[in-house]
Each structure stands twice: as structure tokens, then as C-alpha cells.
Amino acid sequence: MTIAAPGSGPAIRLTDIDKYFGPVHANRSASLEVARGEIHALVGENGAGKSTLMRILSGMYSPDAGRMVVDGRDVTGWSTASAIDAGVGMVHQHFMLVPTLTVAENMMLGRELTRGAQLDRERAEREVADLSRTTGLAVRPRGLVADLSVGEAQRVEILKTLYRGAKILILDEPTAVLSPPEIDELWTVLRGMRSRGETIVLITHKLDEVMEISDTITVMRHGRTVDRMRTAETNPSEIAKAMVGRNVQLAMDYLADEHSKPVERIVLPSSPSLDVRNLVVTNARRLTAVDNVSLSVSSGEILGIAGVEGNGQTELLEAIAGLRAAREGKIAIGGRDVTNLSVKHRGDAGLSHIPEDRHARGLLLDYTVAENLILGQQHRYVGGMQLDREQILDNARQQIRAFDIRPADPNLPARALSGGNQQKIVIAREMGRAFQVLLAAQPTRGVDVGAIEFIHTRLREARDAGKAILLVSADLAEILALSDRIAVMYEGKIVTTLARADASEEVLGSYMTGAAGEAA
Amino acid sequence: MTTATSEMPAAPPSTRRASIEEAVLPAVVGLLIAAIIGDILILSFGQNPGTVYRLLIEGTWGNAYGLGQVLYKATTLTFTGLAVAMGLRAGLFNIGAESQLAAGGFLAAIVGLALPMGLPSIVTLPVFILAAAIGGGVVGGIPGVLKAKFGAHEVITTIMLNFIVLALLNYLVAAHLRVEDSLHTANIRTGALPRLSNYIGAFHGSAANVVIFVAIATAVAAGWFLFRTRRGFELRAVGLQPDAAEYGGVNVGGVWWKTMALSGAIAGIGGLNFVLGYKHYYEEAFASGAGYLGIAVAIVGRNHPIGVVIASLVFATMSQGGLAVNAVVPKQMVDVLQAVVIIAVAASVPEVRRLLLRSRKAGQ
Numbered sequence: 001m002t003i004a005a006p007g008s009g010p011a012i013r014l015t016d017i018d019k020y021f022g023p024v025h026a027n028r029s030a031s032l033e034v035a036r037g038e039i040h041a042l043v044g045e046n047g048a049g050k051s052t053l054m055r056i057l058s059g060m061y062s063p064d065a066g067r068m069v070v071d072g073r074d075v076t077g078w079s080t081a082s083a084i085d086a087g088v089g090m091v092h093q094h095f096m097l098v099p100t101l102t103v104a105e106n107m108m109l110g111r112e113l114t115r116g117a118q119l120d121r122e123r124a125e126r127e128v129a130d131l132s133r134t135t136g137l138a139v140r141p142r143g144l145v146a147d148l149s150v151g152e153a154q155r156v157e158i159l160k161t162l163y164r165g166a167k168i169l170i171l172d173e174p175t176a177v178l179s180p181p182e183i184d185e186l187w188t189v190l191r192g193m194r195s196r197g198e199t200i201v202l203i204t205h206k207l208d209e210v211m212e213i214s215d216t217i218t219v220m221r222h223g224r225t226v227d228r229m230r231t232a233e234t235n236p237s238e239i240a241k242a243m244v245g246r247n248v249q250l251a252m253d254y255l256a257d258e259h260s261k262p263v264e265r266i267v268l269p270s271s272p273s274l275d276v277r278n279l280v281v282t283n284a285r286r287l288t289a290v291d292n293v294s295l296s297v298s299s300g301e302i303l304g305i306a307g308v309e310g311n312g313q314t315e316l317l318e319a320i321a322g323l324r325a326a327r328e329g330k331i332a333i334g335g336r337d338v339t340n341l342s343v344k345h346r347g348d349a350g351l352s353h354i355p356e357d358r359h360a361r362g363l364l365l366d367y368t369v370a371e372n373l374i375l376g377q378q379h380r381y382v383g384g385m386q387l388d389r390e391q392i393l394d395n396a397r398q399q400i401r402a403f404d405i406r407p408a409d410p411n412l413p414a415r416a417l418s419g420g421n422q423q424k425i426v427i428a429r430e431m432g433r434a435f436q437v438l439l440a441a442q443p444t445r446g447v448d449v450g451a452i453e454f455i456h457t458r459l460r461e462a463r464d465a466g467k468a469i470l471l472v473s474a475d476l477a478e479i480l481a482l483s484d485r486i487a488v489m490y491e492g493k494i495v496t497t498l499a500r501a502d503a504s505e506e507v508l509g510s511y512m513t514g515a516a517g518e519a520a
Numbered sequence: 521m522t523t524a525t526s527e528m529p530a531a532p533p534s535t536r537r538a539s540i541e542e543a544v545l546p547a548v549v550g551l552l553i554a555a556i557i558g559d560i561l562i563l564s565f566g567q568n569p570g571t572v573y574r575l576l577i578e579g580t581w582g583n584a585y586g587l588g589q590v591l592y593k594a595t596t597l598t599f600t601g602l603a604v605a606m607g608l609r610a611g612l613f614n615i616g617a618e619s620q621l622a623a624g625g626f627l628a629a630i631v632g633l634a635l636p637m638g639l640p641s642i643v644t645l646p647v648f649i650l651a652a653a654i655g656g657g658v659v660g661g662i663p664g665v666l667k668a669k670f671g672a673h674e675v676i677t678t679i680m681l682n683f684i685v686l687a688l689l690n691y692l693v694a695a696h697l698r699v700e701d702s703l704h705t706a707n708i709r710t711g712a713l714p715r716l717s718n719y720i721g722a723f724h725g726s727a728a729n730v731v732i733f734v735a736i737a738t739a740v741a742a743g744w745f746l747f748r749t750r751r752g753f754e755l756r757a758v759g760l761q762p763d764a765a766e767y768g769g770v771n772v773g774g775v776w777w778k779t780m781a782l783s784g785a786i787a788g789i790g791g792l793n794f795v796l797g798y799k800h801y802y803e804e805a806f807a808s809g810a811g812y813l814g815i816a817v818a819i820v821g822r823n824h825p826i827g828v829v830i831a832s833l834v835f836a837t838m839s840q841g842g843l844a845v846n847a848v849v850p851k852q853m854v855d856v857l858q859a860v861v862i863i864a865v866a867a868s869v870p871e872v873r874r875l876l877l878r879s880r881k882a883g884q
Contacts, residue, residue, distance in 0.1 A: 321767075323766060323767060342769065342771065343766065343767065343768075343769040344769030344770075347769055353767070355767055360761065360763045360764065361761075361763045361764050361766075361767040362764065362767065363764060364757055364760055364761055364764050364765075364768075365760075365761070366760050367757070367760070371753070375757070375764070375767075375768040376767065376768040376769045378750050378753055378754065378768070378769075379750060379769075381750070382750050385749060386744070386748040386749045386750075387748060387749060387750050387753060
């Protein structure tokens with residue numbers, strides 16, 4: 001099993017890697033060195049070129065320039081097949097598993113074990129069980145992949161890579177879909193692998209993870225590798241500064257800073273701006289996704305909804321926004337029943353919505369920035385029989401200035417902007433007009449650290465201006481930094497609602513996995 | 521979320537000129553490829569390409585009659601091309617322009633037979649347009665409603681409706697409406713639309729008629745509707761990203777059925793070109809593939825009204841030119857060339873985009 005370690009050189013050395021996609025220069029003389037048996041964090045904002053660099057290392061792309069050395073051997077521009085043969089395996093953010101096959105079948109896909117003309121399932125299952133034991137990655141070899149939770153599916157992905165003999169494991173943002181206890185489990189597995197001399201590269205933009213698990217760090221910005229540090233000798237602010245190129249206020253700092261901790265804010269006992277009663281919503285497979293949820297958000301309040309993704313948050317927000325029918329229950333905005341109103345009429349009733357997926361829902365990528373800035377409001381920009389282009393451009397110039405959207409050109413297609421600026425278009429459109437209630441789903445997902453700070457400030461300002469905000473985020477630090485009250489969703493239900501002062505990552509984490517809910 | 525594209529930094533700003541290049545170049549490349557393959561075909565028949573192309577041009581744009589025939593054929597193709605393009609802008613693939621065209625012509629003929637004799641065309645034209653639009657609009661609207669209500673795919677339903685509607689119209693004509701020993705209705709004796717030859721004598725003998733102005737007006741109106749109005753904004757949004765349109769307060773199902781009805785109505789008005797502008801009766805199978813060719817016109821015209829008008833002139837020229845060169849090469853050669861243009865344009869769209877991006881990068 002072991003690959004003889006030739007000499008004491010690094011496990012990975014990438015030198016001056018360049019990669020273009022059409023006009024896009026995704027990697028610019030990027031260099032990376034990872035020692036054998038260490039956990040190396042590759043950090044950077046979205047679009048910094050981390051995934052591209054790692055896809056080059058794993059053979060999915062070939063570099064336009066530069067040199068790649070793995071275990072002392074020049075492997076520049078190799079194929080995925082030779083990367084796998086040499087023990088380099090990558091676990092992607094999106095799982096690449098066949099849902100209708102079992103765990104063991106997925107494992108042997110591509111290198112099937114046979115006995116005569118038949119597949120040798122039993123041997124595959126035995127081997128998977130053995131590997132599961134040695135690594136501590138608990139999986140059921142006969143379980144159907146379609147029935148697995150995301151945490152289990154990820155374990156299968158990692159195991160599959162190891163099953164193919166990976167000695168160098170690349171993980172692309174592995175914690176995005178995991179609950180806090182599952183993250184802890186993952187760290188234990190990774191530490192175990194490190195102690196067995198295996199090498200791990202972890203792509204992430206979460207700084208707390210970097211601090212907790214990594215030995216060394218490489219920071220990428222705009223396609224370049226701009227800094228390399230030892231984790232023990234640095235701190236989150238320094239890493240963030242390297243990522244963005246300037247000082248930023250982190251949500252983590254905000255939490256750590258006792259003085260800025262929110263005092264119990266006094267919320268006026270007015271009638272709630274958003275009131276949801278006994279809501280039941282089904283998902284695409286007609287299963288109950290939101291199970292008898294009631295909540296209310298008052299004017300001048302942020303209610304955060306914490307929870308592992310896929311516990312009904314998406315369906316809850318879509319039902320409130322009018323994108324998904326409520327099977328039972330009532331939704332009221334400012335005391336007015338909107339349960340049966342269309343998306344447009346809910347907007348007119350004072351509802352704004354930052355959707356969780358800006359590429360599918362929040363933006364029309366081929367429409368211009370100016371056109372995107374009126375999406376949902378297009379009926380207000382009609383002059384005579386046609387759209388009033390001057391008014392649309394005026395609005396765009398104003399919003400671009402107010403929300404610092406770059407580049408400041410209203411006629412660019414939204415597609416041409418960076419993720420952070422695309423999100424600012426959505427934020428500007430939804431917060432730059434009159435509204436009473438804001439649904440903010442993952443408002444800073446995939447957005448760089450600088451823009452996160454900006455968006456958080458805007459949300460606090462809106463709250464202070466008397467808006468009611470329902471915040472859904474997979475990022476607990478974000479929930480804790482912004483919310484006045486926090487509700488936890490688990491399996492479609494709200495299992496608890498806590499005052500901010502009573503909430504912490506540990507407390508929320510136990511509710512998010514259902515543990516505390518059952519105990520109570 | 522972190523797909524390869526979202527991991528990339530922002531693409532450079534695309535200018536208006538760049539987007540026009542991107543829209544026009546595939547068609548030009550497609551025509552060039554067709555010309556090269558045409559040369560090879562002509563040579564394989566032992567003819568000189570120069571001679572054949574000269575014949576083709578002389579037989580079409582080279583004389584007033586040929587030009588008139590090109591304009592006549594282009595008129596029908598403009599309607600069916602606009603119909604298909606309108607659907608595609610909303611993400612709907614309307615394969616039913618053939619039967620919508622026939623239904624429009626049929627209903628206009630029925631109305632024309634019922635109207636009192638001798639009315640001036642200025643009075644009857646709006647009535648005929650309305651009748652044709654209703655005929656095509658109903659045939660187009662049915663698949664639209666089926667899609668909006670039940671999720672039935674419009675490609676399947678429009679193809680099936682082509683058979684049903686054409687068979688039904690043939691039956692009605694054959695069983696009830698035809699003139700003895702023919703496959704057409706009686707003559708419509710009112711509101712006949714003037715031919716262009718009434719104004720310009722040189723067009724004499726060609727079928728070109730004033731419906732061409734209706735076609736131009738329809739193209740202008742379609743462009744205005746798509747790119748200037750709120751409903752057009754919403755229609756294109758549904759075509760690009762239905763989820764985002766729904767989020768933006770657009771009733772996606774409503775846009776689907778209304779667009780299909782509108783698409784059918786535009787194709788239906790095209791029926792006037794034959795029924796009122798040329799023959800003055802409805803005849804079985806008069807559409808003769810113009811509805812299907814509308815798909816090619818829309819694709820080559822990149823779903824833009826201006827592109828559709830130009831593409832319909834190109835296809836009309838090829839089809840009329842086929843007759844002109846029939847003496848030296850088989851006119852089916854032109855059908856082959858039409859197919860080559862369609863395939864070459866469809867294939868060159870992404871390829872041209874890639875090359876343009878590369879040349880822009882090199883120019884930076």
C-alpha cells in the first residue's frame with residue numbers, strides 16, 4: 001500500500017502555475033508547497049483560484065504554464081487517471097456518487113472487483129468495512145447512497161478516495177454542508193490520517209477551521225498565491241488581511257469583542273411585522289419539509305434561523321416569499337394575510353427577499369446590472385407602453401453608488417461581475433427600496449470577506465431603521481453576530497427559540513443535530 | 521455553487537460591438553461553409569461554381585420577377601421565423617408553426633368567404649389579420665396551456681398538433697369546402713390584397729404582395745415588444761432563467777401559454793400571404809414546409825427580429841435560386857445547402873464565441 005517516500009522533499013510542489021479560461025486568468029504564477037504528513041489550508045476569497053489550482057493538481061485541468069512535482073517526480077499536466085495512480089485524490093464540493101447504488105458499489109465503481117463474470121460485492125463490502133474501521137469514517141457498506149445524509153455522503157466520498165489508494169487528499173470546502181458535531185468528527189479523521197503520514201490539502205474560506213486544523217497555510221488572492229504562513233505563528237485577522245489585501249472586521253472578532261456584544265435590545269411590543277402561523281410546506285418530492293412552524297419577527301428585530309442545511313429552511317423562506325405553496329397555515333405581513341398572494345403582491349405588501357441561490361434565482365446573469373436592479377419591480381418602471389429606460393438607468397446609478405457595486409457600469413451583464421458584487425446587486429435591489437420585512441437567506445454565501453462586512457453593516461442598519469429581518473444562514477458565526485433572537489430548525493420543525501444572550505455555538509450545535517431537542 | 525465558472529474572476533466587460541459581432545458572425549461563418557460545400561457539390565456535377573452562382577443570382581436578385589418571388593417567399597418565412605423566435609426567447613420550442621400558419625390562413629379564408637363582396641381592402645385587412653391571428657393563436661395556445669397546466673412538453677404537443685390540425689383542415693376542405701376537382705376552397709371575392717406589381721410593373725407575374733408590409737411591421741413590433749416593454753422583459757427572463765423570473769414576480773405559466781398563443785398568432789398571420797395576397801383561396805398543404813423552415817430562420821437569425829428578416833431573405837433566395845439553377849444542377853442541391861447553413865450556424869455559435877473571446881484576450 002505504501003508509496004516509498006523518495007528523499008525528504010515536499011509531497012507537493014507547484015511552481016508558477018498559470019491557467020486561463022478564455023479571457024479569465026484564474027491562476028497567475030501560483031506556487032504551492034506542501035510537506036508530507038501535514039494538513040495544509042489553501043485559503044482565499046471566492047474566485048481567488050483555489051479550486052482551479054487543486055483541479056490542476058488532481059489532473060482535471062492542465063496548466064498553461066508552470067511545473068508540478070509530486071513526491072519528487074515531475075507530473076506537469078498529468079491526467080486524473082495518473083493522479084489517482086500516484087495517490088492524489090480530490091473530494092469535490094459537489095458529491096460525485098451514484099445515488100441508486102450502494103456505498104460499496106460506489107466505492108468500486110471504475111475498478112470493479114469480479115469473481116468470474118460476476119461482481120464480487122461481498123469482497124467490496126468487506127474491504128469498505130475494513131477501511132471504515134481503520135480510518136474512523138463510519139459508513140454502512142450496503143446502504144443506498146440516495147438514503148444517506150450529506151455528512152454520510154461526504155464520508156463515502158473521502159473513503160472512496162482513500163479506497164483508491166490516495167496518500168494525498170484534497171478536500172474542497174468539506175464543511176459547507178456539515179453540522180458542528182460532524183465537523184468535529186471530520187477533524188478527528190483528518191488528524192488520524194496525518195498521524196499515519198498522509199498529506200491533506202484543505203480548501204476553505206472559514207478562518208476558524210484554518211486555525212483549528214491546519215499546520216500551514218497558503219493564501220490566494222486574484223489567482224496568485226500571496227502568502228504562506230505557519231498556523232501556529234499567525235491569527236485570523238492576519239489571514240483575512242492577506243486574503244482581502246486590507247484590514248477587515250470579522251464576524252468572529254465581533255463575537256470575541258465583549259463590548260460589541262449586543263445588549264438585550266428592546267423590541268417594541270408592536271404587532272409583529274412578519275407573522276407565520278402553523279405553516280406546513282412540502283418539498284419537490286411531496287414530503288413534509290416545513291412541519292407546523294410558527295414564528296414572528298417584529299419591527300427592529302433580526303430573527304436568525306440556525307440549522308444544518310436541508311432541514312426545511314429553504315422551503316420555509318420560499319413559502320413566505322410566495323415561491324412555494326403553503327399546504328397549511330397562515331402568513332401575514334404587517335398584519336395583512338398574504339398566504340394566497342402572488343410573489344409580486346407580497347412585494348407590494350412590503351416584502352423583500354435575498355434568495356439563497358443568486359445564480360439560479362437572485363439574478364438574471366445575462367441581463368445588465370441596471371435590469372437586474374429592477375427585477376421584481378419592473379411594473380414600477382413603466383412609462384407609457386414601454387419600460388422607462390432613463391428611470392431604470394437613474395435607479396441603477398443611484399444604487400451602484402449607494403452599495404458600491406463595481407465596476408460601476410449599469411450596462412454590464414451581471415455575469416461579468418464578481419460573486420461579491422453580484423450579491424451586492426441583489427442586496428441593493430432588495431434593501432434599496434421601501435420594504436417592511438426582509439428575508440435574508442445566506443446573504444453572504446460565497447462572498448468575500450470585505451463584502452461580508454459591508455452586508456452585515458447594511459443588515460444592522462436596516463434593523464435599526466425598524467425593519468423586520470428573518471435571517472437564514474449556514475454560518476453560525478453570522479447568525480450569532482447579527483441576530484436578536486435565534487430559532488433552530490431541525491427536521492422541518494423549530495426546536496427552540498433562544499434570546500441571543502442564551503445562545504452559543506455549542507448550544508445551537510446541540511439543537512441543530514436534534515440532541516438537545518430530544519433531551520428537553 | 522463553486523462551479524468552475526463561479527470560481528473564476530470576473531470576465532472583461534462585453535461591449536455592444538462585441539455582442540453584435542457575437543450575434544452576426546456565426547451566420548456569416550455558416551454561409552461561408554455552405555458556399556464551400558456548395559462549390560464541392562457543383563464541381564461534383566461537373567459544373568463551374570461561378571456559372572451556377574451567377575445563374576442563382578440572376579434568377580433571384582438579378583431581375584424584378586425573381587426578386588418578387590424572393591420577397592414573396594421571405595414574407596411567409598418572416599412570420600414563421602418570428603413565431604419560432606418569439607417562443608425561443610421564452611424558452612419554448614414551437615415546432616407547430618406549420619399548422620399554425622395553415623390554421624391562420626384557413627380561418628382568414630373562412631371569414632373572407634363569409635364577408636360581403638366588394639369591400640375595400642383597407643376595411644377587410646384588419647379583419648383578416650385578426651382572423652388569421654386567432655386561427656394560429658388557438659393552435660399555438662393549446663400546447664401553451666397544456667404546458668402551463670400539466671407540464672406537457674411543447675415540442676411533443678406541437679408536433680402532434682401539426683398532424684391533428686393539418687388533417688382536420690384537409691378533411692374540412694375535402695369534405696365541405698372544396699371546389700369540384702380541386703383541393704382548394706372557392707375564391708374569396710372581397711378584400712383581395714394588392715400585389716406589388718400593381719404599383720411596380722416590373723414585378724409582373726410574381727406573387728409578392730402588400731402582406732410584406734405587414735411582415736415588416738410585425739418584425740418591428742416584435743422587436744419593440746421583446747426589448748422595450750415590461751412584458752418582453754419578463755418573457756425573456758422566463759426564457760433565460762425561469763426560477764429567477766418567478767422570483768421576480770413573473771407568472772411563469774402565464775408567460776408560457778401567452779407566448780405560445782402569440783407565437784401561433786404571428787405564424788397564423790403569415791397565412792394571409794398565400795391566401796389573400798396570392799391565390800385568394802385556401803388550398804390544402806399551402807404551407808408546404810414554411811413552418812418548419814421558420815425554425816431554421818429563427819436559429820440562423822439568432823432569435824432577433826432583424827436577424828429573422830435577413831435570414832428569411834437568405835432562405836427565400838436559396839429556395840427561389842434552386843429553381844433558377846435547376847437546369848444545370850438538381851434543385852435539391854439547394855435543400856442540401858439550406859441544411860448545411862443550419863448545421864453550420866448551430867455548430868458555430870459556441871465556437872465563434874470561443875474564438876472571439878480568445879482574440880479579445882490577445883488584443884488586451
